[in-house]
Amino acid sequence: MTILVCGGAGYIGSHTVKELIGNYEVVVLDNLSTGYPFLLDDNVTFVNGDLGDEEVLDFVFTTYKIDAVFHFAANSLVGESVEKPLMYYGNNVSSTLTLLKKMVEHGVGKFIFSSTAATYGIPNKEIITEETATNPINPYGRSKLMVEHILADVAHAHNLQYVVLRYFNAAGAHETGVIGESHDPESHLIPIILQHLLGQRDQISVFGTDYNTADGTCVRDYIHVTDLANAHVLAYEGLNSGKVSNEVYNLGNGAGYSVKEVIEACEHVSGKSAVVKYVDRRPGDPAVLVASSEKIYKALSWKPKFQLVEIIESAWRWHSKQ
């Protein structure tokens, strides 16, 4: 079986490749716009190209016998999406349409799609199930939800089956320490705290202390990138065996931690103290985002293995080596 991993040189894509290697042949398609060559596994066939490029897709689908597509290639920063909506709708929606069109043309019928908790916007309840209303509040969340709708329509009309995975806050690094989270510029909480604790940043800014939460800072559900990666493999196997088809699943730990709690956990893991500055809220941040992942547990027995401290420990090992 050969899997095409679009965005396999990115953070979550590269960790998923690690879980596939050994059991599947892997072809990675990545334009390296936000991915890195050092995240590419030696055992993959790498095609440097854009998934909006029909010629590249024709090349991939005619050269390799692709059984399924895992699609991670996307822009994924909320703030950037507000400033550059055309880029987000172009890369996240339009390019995905091209990919789907080429899959249908070449008869490739299995698709695993990276979606996001940002599709829920500011949810009306604290624990989010897949039934919670989707009201994205930024172009990033909207672009992902648009693709979810497109997938339902395409699956209805063509020979395509899909699973949508809505990630909560991906974090952590691979157990081997050879790959981990790397963004430029970095905007995610855990890498920023760890970079500060390693002396690479002067301080940490906490965005908002007046949220309606126990300590006033935002609460998020952090999920290890390897747990996310495993969910993709299970979802694909579930599609193949006919267990699941055309479903949407949340992927989170089901436990919420505030920004202050995450900083304390990072201090504990590193044995170092952080310099913290409290600043205004970051626009577009919901107070609390915590997943119920019951649905994928029931369907595919997926259960996260790593809790917050283990997530931070793995990230600390990776960041300490950079």
Ligand code: UDP
């Ligand atoms: N956050 C923060 N300071 C930072 C980066 C993030 O206080 O330098 C907060 C952010 O406001 C949010 C939480 O940490 O409440 C997680 O943010 P991140 O960007 O990691 O993920 P998001 O929840 O936006 O997907």
